[in-house]
Amino acid sequence: MANYVRTFGEIPGQVEGTSFYSREQVRKAKLHAHNQAGISGTGKQGADAIVLNGGYPDDRDYGEIIVYTGHGGQDSRTKLQIADQTLDDSGNAGLVKSQLDGLPVRVIRGFEEDSPHAPDEGYRYDGLYRVVRHWFKTRDDGFQVCQFLMVKIGSPSDVVDPELPTEIPPGTTLEPLKPVGPAGRSKTTINKVNRRAEVVQRVKAWHGNRCQVCGETVALPSGPSSEAAHIKALGVPHNGPDVEENVLCLCPNDHKRFDNGALYLTDDLEIVDALTSAVGKQLHTHPSHNIGIEYVRYHRACWVKET
Amino acid sequence: MANYVRTFGEIPGQVEGTSFYSREQVRKAKLHAHNQAGISGTGKQGADAIVLNGGYPDDRDYGEIIVYTGHGGQDSRTKLQIADQTLDDSGNAGLVKSQLDGLPVRVIRGFEEDSPHAPDEGYRYDGLYRVVRHWFKTRDDGFQVCQFLMVKIGSPSDVVDPELPTEIPPGTTLEPLKPVGPAGRSKTTINKVNRRAEVVQRVKAWHGNRCQVCGETVALPSGPSSEAAHIKALGVPHNGPDVEENVLCLCPNDHKRFDNGALYLTDDLEIVDALTSAVGKQLHTHPSHNIGIEYVRYHRACWVKET
Numbered sequence: 001m002a003n004y005v006r007t008f009g010e011i012p013g014q015v016e017g018t019s020f021y022s023r024e025q026v027r028k029a030k031l032h033a034h035n036q037a038g039i040s041g042t043g044k045q046g047a048d049a050i051v052l053n054g055g056y057p058d059d060r061d062y063g064e065i066i067v068y069t070g071h072g073g074q075d076s077r078t079k080l081q082i083a084d085q086t087l088d089d090s091g092n093a094g095l096v097k098s099q100l101d102g103l104p105v106r107v108i109r110g111f112e113e114d115s116p117h118a119p120d121e122g123y124r125y126d127g128l129y130r131v132v133r134h135w136f137k138t139r140d141d142g143f144q145v146c147q148f149l150m151v152k153i154g155s156p157s158d159v160v161d162p163e164l165p166t167e168i169p170p171g172t173t174l175e176p177l178k179p180v181g182p183a184g185r186s187k188t189t190i191n192k193v194n195r196r197a198e199v200v201q202r203v204k205a206w207h208g209n210r211c212q213v214c215g216e217t218v219a220l221p222s223g224p225s226s227e228a229a230h231i232k233a234l235g236v237p238h239n240g241p242d243v244e245e246n247v248l249c250l251c252p253n254d255h256k257r258f259d260n261g262a263l264y265l266t267d268d269l270e271i272v273d274a275l276t277s278a279v280g281k282q283l284h285t286h287p288s289h290n291i292g293i294e295y296v297r298y299h300r301a302c303w304v305k306e307t
Numbered sequence: 308m309a310n311y312v313r314t315f316g317e318i319p320g321q322v323e324g325t326s327f328y329s330r331e332q333v334r335k336a337k338l339h340a341h342n343q344a345g346i347s348g349t350g351k352q353g354a355d356a357i358v359l360n361g362g363y364p365d366d367r368d369y370g371e372i373i374v375y376t377g378h379g380g381q382d383s384r385t386k387l388q389i390a391d392q393t394l395d396d397s398g399n400a401g402l403v404k405s406q407l408d409g410l411p412v413r414v415i416r417g418f419e420e421d422s423p424h425a426p427d428e429g430y431r432y433d434g435l436y437r438v439v440r441h442w443f444k445t446r447d448d449g450f451q452v453c454q455f456l457m458v459k460i461g462s463p464s465d466v467v468d469p470e471l472p473t474e475i476p477p478g479t480t481l482e483p484l485k486p487v488g489p490a491g492r493s494k495t496t497i498n499k500v501n502r503r504a505e506v507v508q509r510v511k512a513w514h515g516n517r518c519q520v521c522g523e524t525v526a527l528p529s530g531p532s533s534e535a536a537h538i539k540a541l542g543v544p545h546n547g548p549d550v551e552e553n554v555l556c557l558c559p560n561d562h563k564r565f566d567n568g569a570l571y572l573t574d575d576l577e578i579v580d581a582l583t584s585a586v587g588k589q590l591h592t593h594p595s596h597n598i599g600i601e602y603v604r605y606h607r608a609c610w611v612k613e614t
Contacts, residue, residue: 093529096529218560221610252562256527275528
């Protein structure tokens, strides 16, 4: 659209909760660039808005938390997937850009969405969401779709530490968290935050704050530093456990690479550069640090189709 | 205290708002390790609690936002500062550890604090705060104190992107934000989020997502990536402006180093390794990217005492 100026955040005059009869009206209100496409955005600028209107059965709408499926590879007539989705698609690339740059995305829900949060008719602007992470899901039909975890900015689910578990919405069928900890602890659920602190400390201590990928530490005046990265991501929808077997000690750069699919691990813990598919050295390990092969495989499956 | 087990987050049975007659009671409730010291924590474990009780005139208490002064160098009798504070102090090191590891800190306010948020008598547990950043302030008396920006977890001030400005609390005397942007924009305040997006895009584009310190990019499947770091930090209390002159394009590792005083810049934009004081190469620059010397000096002063 020639006159569309990509604008992030709120659009003056369009408050959260405003309803519209049609996509055309949404576009005319400057909330979204397009009349039909779900994602308003490009890889260069980022995505400023999405419409959630039942386009994919892979979507999940929990209100404050949305698992949004990307664009591409769908036969427009039959709505069947006929090819994989990729980051070459400008909408998908736009949402990744918004994630990496911390840009808010306007969310518009449509009546065709199968969710208690959808409007009964028309479309409704539902405020600003943040893209927390993305990954690829291989569906039962064998095709790969790109998915985005989105969280409503300022809501209780919008936690600062992206590694802190996103609350599992009530009514979601998931196994209850099993209590973990040293022998002798009571069976009551251990304070999630405190357990997290212990897991992080332990892993960083084993590795002396050295990155398991590159071997370096980021030396600060306070001492050597590193980041704890969950292999199978915490929270919806991956629900990885908060245990040492599911955590790596990484430098910020490799943490970003790992979380965004620039590298992944083989079953033998060799580091694969996803951009070239080159298999490199093995991960630095520590005798006390058992790394869960199931989490390694789960992470890898988020980035490459298993053959 | 022999029996104190450092525990992060909420203490069972001690809800936010609970009052106590004395520091001893606070300690017995397991909210804090000590009877007198302000900070409960060590560099190794992190800080799990602080008491805000008027110990330093440099403290600022805005409710959701606290600027907390660290420990050390104060004559216990006169309360005058007689030496610089450093990160060798276990309390200060503990708060830095909590910052870097994303550990929540319990905040207890005391009646001696000179603030509308202080209790009239005794002490009150006021919930969990996050340590957002730390720096050093050289006071008028020439001594350096360590300060910590703390934000109440889950409050409107607890924004996910640490670079997004923390809201200036009402009543704070600060200059109003001047509208910036291309010629022809109206004088109404430009959407803060949208301006931020433009500033970030422009700086990253000038540098092609290459780090101005190390020259590298973090290559992801979505393309080269980098982070925008404000030189003079946004928000309380530094209030750096959200403009290109105050932003650097950095890789995550150097961003962490820069924000935590592991490196700073000379007036000639040479990169100084704070751990060794070695002066290195000049920052990578771009002809369109003017870097504000006043912001460089401000940042440097947060980490080294000017001679």
